[in-house]
Amino acid sequence: MTATDFLDRRHDEKEPGPATWGWRGRVRRWSGGLVKPQMGPREQAYEKDRAQIQKDFDGPRSIAFVNPKGGAAKTTSVLATGYTFGTVRGGGVVAWDNNETRGTLGIRGSRSRHRNTTRELLAELGRFGDVHQSRIGDLGAFVRSQGDAHFDVLASDERPDVTGVIHAKDFLEVHALLERFYRVILVDTGNNMRAENWLAAADAADLLVVTSTVREDTGYSGLWMLDALQDAGYANLKYRTITVLSDPSEKVDPKLAADLVAVYEQRTRGVYRVPYDPALVSGSEVPYGRLSAATQRSWLRACAGMAAAL
Ligand SMILES: Nc1ncnc2c1ncn2[C@@H]1O[C@H](COP(=O)(O)OP(=O)(O)OP(=O)(O)O)[C@@H](O)[C@H]1O
Ligand SMILES: [Mg+2]
Secondary structure, X not given: OOXXXXXXXXXXXXXXXXXXXXXXXXXXXXXXXXXXXXXXXXXXXXXXXXXXXXXXXXXXXXXXXXXOOOOOOHHHHHHHHHHHHHHHHOOOEEEEEEOOOOOOHHHHOOOOOOOOOHHHHHHOHHHHOOOOOOOHHHHOOOOEEOHHHOOEEEOOOOOOOOOOOOOHHHHHHHHHHHXXXXXXXXXXXXXXXXXXXXXXXXXHOOEEEEEEEOOHHHHHHHHXXXXXXXXXXXXXXXXXXXXXXXXXXXXXXXXXXXXXXXXXXXXXXXXXXXXXXXHHOOOOOOOHHHOOHHHHXXXXXXXXXXXXXX
């Protein structure tokens, strides 16, 4: 171990973030940039992940978050991805709740003065028919800005009496509209793989993110879903899928976690683990700014993996 490695180990925070680049960052800051120690390996990895997320795509890209089991961290993952892509790319990101029944993206994202959802947008699609006249600002009546997280949320129908059918045509129309105004479209999905809008989302996605918690039932559901997609003839499924595995509690069974990582590594391009974060437990509005440094770093890594696959 070199002396610099030693200093890195001793003085870098456990999961360094932009404000705390260990002794190198402090020297850089305190000297007003006059002394610039070279980046350490962890800082280099951090910058590499950011650069990957900031890459230019040659068109809009859609990512669908899928697992037919409830509580598999789909909605949480969509919001964490929205926050990461939104802040690192500086906007151009929308998270859309494509649940056929009431989804929770709207209540877990920051609120807005309006209560409009996909349903109201579908009813008003005519306003956006003329591509020369319609403006992104007009979408502000339907999406909910996430403030400092730099992305928007389009909620699902929030009425209690919702009958729960969104046709494939509805999905395609809203998706085409979002593609006109955003560069990255994150699609939260429901738990019925046979629903028209679920299948339409899987078809439209450039990338599927299988979310699972470190639990046997959610892990199994995700694999069962991959089998079903494979049987349905989805081409290059492994190539267009990644896995995000969340810890559902402070302590998880390490053997189960290792088994899930191993099996999903066989079935998808890569597996990214994200830690349990007490800030996410309540299931209410996600306090983006209060996510732990470890959570933020893990999502940066996972989102870099997503961007690399797009
Ligand atoms: N990393 C984490 N740390 C702590 N709690 C988490 C984490 N990830 C998810 N949770 C919690 O787990 C619960 C279920 O997650 P979530 O709502 O994202 O699942 P879902 O797959 O969208 O479920 P559904 O299919 O019912 O919509 C939420 O209350 C959320 O706050
Ligand atoms: Mg959900």
